[in-house]
Amino acid sequence: MARPRTKPPRIQIEHVWPQIDCGRYPVKRTVGEPVEVWADVFRDGHEVLGAAVRYRRVRDRRWREIEMRHQSADRWTATFAPEACGRYEFAIAAWVDRFASWRWELQRKVDAGQGDLSSELAEGALLYGARSLTVEEALAAHEPDRSELVVSPSLYVEVDPEIARFSAWYELFPRSWGGFAGVTEVLPDLAELGFDVLYLPPIHPIGHTNRKGPNNSLTASADDPGSPWAIGSGVGGHDAIAPELGTERGFRTLVTRARELGIQICLDFAIQCSPDHPWLEQHPEWFYRRPDGTLKYAENPPKRYQDIYNVNFDTEDWEELWKAQLAVVLRWVRLGVTVFRVDNPHTKPVPFWEWLIREVRAENPDVIFLSEAFTRPAMMATLAKAGFNQSYTYFTWRNTKGELQQYLTELGQSELPQFFRPNFFANTPDILPEYLQRGGRPAFEARLVLAATLSPAYGIYSGFEHHENVPVREGSEEYLDSEKYELKHRALDGPLLPLIRSVNEIRRANRALQRLDNIRFLETENDQLIAYVKLERDPPNAVVVCVNLDPVLPQEGVCVIPVELGLPPAFDAEELLSEETFSWRIGRNYLRLGPGQSHILRVA
């Protein structure tokens, strides 16, 4: 180990938090959401130290600074709140305050009753540039000093629009609603129901070769519309709009009207091609061919997707492939799309996503990406670290009280909440969960309330409000006569809409429901009853949610409010769905809920 050429700093800055994988990835926040920074700052000897957090938007020149507060032992803390979207950087600055150090030692000597302090006072006079000093003057003197200043390496924060954290999503197939024009007409109703994001499966031309028929059959009749995920035809590929949905102008009108109503349009981004996609001719080198010259269609044995070819990210022409994908995303961004739901990102290289998302967000920091990766936890987490602003989860497969409590604990623990934002979809075109199949309407009601109150971001796929629950066959999560392969005629008239409207209103009115990690589960003395509280301290907002998970029978139990929550001994609990008010107290509160019924109680 070579002797350092300059005197190395004596001040140590350690355990800076928040940081992910040693600063390899940024943490995430939404605009205005505080970043609470912690660090251990210390030095050999007895000098008095000071510390500050410096931060700035990466594109800005000027640093801002907040002094850190000395918390305990060597732990310091400060909080800042980023005020715009984009990437921020922060670092810890620490220094010796020579004046304070000298005063502190003098004070200890005075306290110890030491007599002759003339040497000390002469030292202080020199420090302060004074001719002489009395003990009283010395102890009263204050002058800021930053000697031995050191600055830690920068860490990063990716700042997103609020919908990345808190939003209600609705998914529909535009072709079932009369294309862009029909969807535009229904936008005011969706806004009135309280949805923030409208997610559209791919809107591009659909291939003809190997087009799938009803219920994923291998033969399609001339009338069958095909799966929107079989992207590309003679009309065009990922850049183009399926003519049956409308025109680019119609799409612009849809996006503009949505924005006026406070709704963001989310497009599906599925990097895959039908056999008729223009890329197969333009870029044959982007596709994997077997030795016999055949293209290999997508498959995940025993599943086969004969209407879809995946691109080959191992191609020598990978740079062009990457650029083309970026161009696709930027085309839709220019048309006003601010949200992308990415299909199967875990089958494409992680470095590709990290690059693509940063490229898009460098100029468009309000654009966010939702990862549809149903895979093992490490890959799901890494996609989020690499840039995805939201992620699908295992929520649809977590149904019992134990499963839900354990899963929420996993999502809220360790460093995961710093970068992984779940979106609890209650159903999707691919997932009709068994619980919904068997439980009927009460099951849908329970799962809606769970999705919307457990997670600040949640979504439903149309048909949910009609509690559609018939699978293609026993044991499958696919819908019978799935909209993926057939034309439906849909309207916004399901019986669950009033509950959905209420729940969305309640979410907006209660800040406690707008975060994930403020949850605490409550004892109910009944395994079919799940209860939890979400708490905000400033301003105070406490919401208790109780759900009967049994879709068949009413269930009785209690909801135990523990002392540590700091609620009053007795309080009014306003049930926000029924507008009844209960008298609750710390301790056990009797509870009886009908099948699938919920209470959402605001503590008055």
Place this chain on the structure above:
Amino acid sequence: MARPRTKPPRIQIEHVWPQIDCGRYPVKRTVGEPVEVWADVFRDGHEVLGAAVRYRRVRDRRWREIEMRHQSADRWTATFAPEACGRYEFAIAAWVDRFASWRWELQRKVDAGQGDLSSELAEGALLYGARSLTVEEALAAHEPDRSELVVSPSLYVEVDPEIARFSAWYELFPRSWGGFAGVTEVLPDLAELGFDVLYLPPIHPIGHTNRKGPNNSLTASADDPGSPWAIGSGVGGHDAIAPELGTERGFRTLVTRARELGIQICLDFAIQCSPDHPWLEQHPEWFYRRPDGTLKYAENPPKRYQDIYNVNFDTEDWEELWKAQLAVVLRWVRLGVTVFRVDNPHTKPVPFWEWLIREVRAENPDVIFLSEAFTRPAMMATLAKAGFNQSYTYFTWRNTKGELQQYLTELGQSELPQFFRPNFFANTPDILPEYLQRGGRPAFEARLVLAATLSPAYGIYSGFEHHENVPVREGSEEYLDSEKYELKHRALDGPLLPLIRSVNEIRRANRALQRLDNIRFLETENDQLIAYVKLERDPPNAVVVCVNLDPVLPQEGVCVIPVELGLPPAFDAEELLSEETFSWRIGRNYLRLGPGQSHILRVA
């Protein structure tokens, strides 16, 4: 974010363990102690991966490799055991196995009953360089392949001699034993008592100016020997030997004889000077002077050390100062010293220690350093990370059952055991703990057993075996008539020696007592009774220790053996101090211990 110029690897290697502060510092092991390595290794898509740990001594060219075992989900593991002292490096290598990937997909298709596999088999034939393949041939074929090989950044392991982890220490002032000659005579007895390290306070010439008299008084008579920590006189400084102790030849004899008996000599390294130290004349710029020209003696108000000047590490001449300290250490290494106990390292710069220890160990990897930093946890941990191989602890101030359990839990948790090795000294020349002052011989017996069985490294300062326990005054931890300022006449004849010998024998015979982090506390149903088990699996060794913390009264209780330990339902518990055997069982076992008495039970 610029597009990478080469195709970035698709394989991700994450959460490599063990690592400290993102690899900034090495983890520690002793020779032969296993390094269990963990990592998450994964890739997009469905390829079959392989992984290995590569490791080598940093000074070696050749890497060795151990294949990692796939543990669960994306977690892989492998273990290696460094076989020599010095710095090792390791890294994770991961790759795609194309053959295995292809076979795995083929197998899934066969399982799914897919009919025509001719394309797949043609693909496989190309891969294997065969003209054609049958399904049976394909599934039976094995060929190792490492495509897409990636290697993680290196992490480091500092490998120490076994005494860094497991050792019994004895501290004595040579002047009280007849100098080097007298100490050499007593070495066989110390070896026979089971001590591994003999620690000597500074052996250098002691200053005359401001020499302290008995009980730290400001005036010394001509006969007073002075504190060994007031280093340096006209005879010499840190390089020199105090004439009253003997000659360099005498010191060599001591070191050689000790080594023959299996004892390492530990010297004190205290970077501080008496007013008569040669450095004050030779290097006046190494010392801090007040504006009035006075040198500032060491003080920690209200404590004052008028016989000691600290060196000023802020000196412009810091490089020479650093080099001089290294030269001092290397001088004693050349004389056979392999252990240094460093006085107050937390008042010197951390980077200095990191540099010094690496410089010394680069050529002398069997040399270890013990940090005497009684300060806040962050600095104590950082000194260990920076290189100290062992550390003093708060053990002397942890006396109740609750304090002991909490402290051992702290020392065993998180990443601390990867780099921080406690040495539980039961007393020191500076610390006569209140518990020993008040509890008399039973307290000494209890603390001896606690120190020696809680921590694999422990020590006592001479006088302990005589249960010397009179403080200089009420409320002080200083000894009355402390050996630091007076000449004593000591011999190895204290009444606690038989217990000390037994305990050291038991430690050597039971591998379970040679580690720190294998401890589990046991229920006793009595706050005065502490009990814990230490377990080794391979070969099996279980030792249960029960100590009565009450130095005045006998105490009754139980020792509860939990089922999870995996011990037999009923077993013989051999009490190793008394050589009695008890019939114990899983569950509650009755316990009665006299004041300060211990049981050390080996499970048969």
